[in-house]
Amino acid sequence: MVIKPKVKGFICVNAHPAGCHEYVDQQVSYASECSLNGPKRALIIGSSSGYGLASRIALAMSGGADTIGVHFDRAPSERKTAGAGWYNNQRFERLAKARGLMAESLNVDAFQDDAKAAVIEKIKQTVKAVDLIVYSVAAPRRYVASEDKWYSSVLKPIGRGFKGKTIDTDKGEIKTVELKEADQEEIDATVKVMGGEDWLQWIEALNDADVLADGCKTIAYTYIGDEITWPIYGDATIGQAKKDLDKTVTRINTLLHSNRGRLQTGRSEERSAYIGVLKALVTQSSAAIPVMPLYISLLYKVMKEQGSHEGCIEQILRILTTGLYGDNCQKDSAGRLRVDEHELTEEVQSEVKRRWERISNENLRQLSDFEGYRHDFLKLFGFGFQGIDYEADVEAVPSE
Template sequence: MIIQPKTRGFICTTAHPDGCAAQVQKQIDYVKDKPPVKGPKNVLVIGASTGYGLASRIVSAFGAGANTIGVYFDKPAEGARTASAGWYNSAAFEKAASEAELKSYSIVGDAFSDDIKSRTIELIRSELGKIDLIVYSVASPRRTHPKSGEVFSSVIKPLGETYINKTVNFHTGDVTQATIEPASEDELRQTIAVMGGEDWQMWIDQLEQADVLTDGATTIAYSYIGPEITHAVYRDGTIGAAKNDLEATAHRLADQLGATGGRAFVSVNKALVTQSSAAIPVVPLYISALYKVMKDSGLHENCIEQMYRLFSERLYSEDGTPVDDKGLIRIDDLEMKPEIQAEVAKRWAELTTENVYELTDLKGYNKEFFQLFGFETDGIDYEADIDPNVEMPNLK
């Protein structure tokens, strides 16, 4: 079939296997061209198929030479429907890892469930013995609690007051006002249940109880803070409350794992084009302005560059892992430079539909959005007839 992008709002409902494979290979090539990372040897990545989770797995494998297990919830092709981008990404990763003679395995299913946790533990026991790094990078709008069976749904809303600010339709370039009503107490509770730290804690508890963690094991999860422009809908909203819970969990896990020399961190990362960030009003416009300013300043980093710097200069630095006064790793340091934020704020005040392509890198944002799904990738013939069915190597 000839696979073309089909969009529904901030989601692309198709994905291109060759384009996804090329994007994965580009990340692998970047890491292989950099100095090796003196890092982990056996790694579990929970939420491993896209974005920061995928990049973490690539840096672990091709930067540190680690064996990896990736847990993710993606679907293969079926009939006229393509597989999800994460499926194609992971298949490409597994193929490249096998060619590099690295152990790698995929477990596909609901990471929130006890069944997937149990299957993962058995795989660790049989193939790796013990793991020394657990990356928690789950991005899901819903969660079924494994004990109570309650289904939680997250929302992206402010707290307390209605939020009004600029936003953009990144497909058309139309700059408009977004009005978002505040979340209810139950919506806040459910968002924390989905995006907070409870499931991360459950993973570490079960891995520890099963004795599949090395002494000195490290675990890390990812967060975002961002500028004042986005705070009401992000850091001071429902997502921010969930991230606060995630960060509190990191402190508990640091004490828990510290008994055997282990560590737990939350890394605050740079704003990037992801499937998740595309769903948040205001954020795509902010990212477009940020990209323009950071690229003009020579400071822009994409996902794999962020993760390589995190692993090599922070998480596994010979000088120890630097953190801020809240115990957070700040790999968003370039984004949050005062001169960068001052210029973004200046442009934000002036942004309209008429000047959005001049003041921001909206074209770059749009291209990166489609590249998440394997489109707009150099060297790919998008008119070619291609089989959407791609086998997943090392699927357990």
């Protein structure tokens, strides 16, 4: 079949196999030139794309780690392509195994108990125990089997409604978005989906199964942002989920230190669980959040002009080498590892705010990097790469 992007709002419902392979290959090429003195057995929960996939690539290709990846993507059929994450992880496995590394992927719903059981069994069959767990799950809803109930997250402000600018990414036009304030049920549901409960449940399950190595660490990723994004990220339902994540990291640290997670230095003040704060980038989750596509388009333009822009693989390698497995990373008062400092400089934020006030349909492409945003969005699904013939007939189920 000839595969062209089918974009519906903030999601692309298909993916191009060759393009997804190129998406992985480019990150592998970058990571292969870097060195990471890190873990040798890593579990990545949420390895479809974005920061989770970049973590898997960095750990393996820069640090020589054996990896198990957990993702939840549609498998291919003769008539439909797979989800991008299916192609990404298949490609990664092939490249990692070619280097003599163990690489296994499980296509399962990370929220479910049977997924946790399957991963634990895979660990026991392969690496026996893990030195690092990366938690990078971003999902719009979650099924809790013990309650036989679905929870859906919402992107709403708390306490009052919100009205602001955003961009229609299909039409490339500035428009106004209005969001009603969330009620308590919506807040609670968002915390249930996007908070730290499932991360904690993973660590508890792994600990109970005795598959956490001595000195094991874990990290979950988050985004904080600044003034423009605070109505959506701070004073909002997502903000409540992030507060829950902060509480969870304390509980995980207590669990790991009371059991087998104390660092090999033996210093009890050392932490084993971390939250990593990353910069705003185009990911499948950020594309769904009002305000963010326009903010990211402006941010890309400013940071590229100032020479401080980084992509997923650069951000992840920096947080791993300088923070989680180094001592040269900025930490905030809550102990979070921060590699979003270039985004939050006064020089960058003041310029983004200045352009935010001036942006219009007439000057969108002059003041922002909307084309760069859209290009990065399509790359998440394997489209827009040079050197790939998108008119060629390809198999949705690749032979490799």
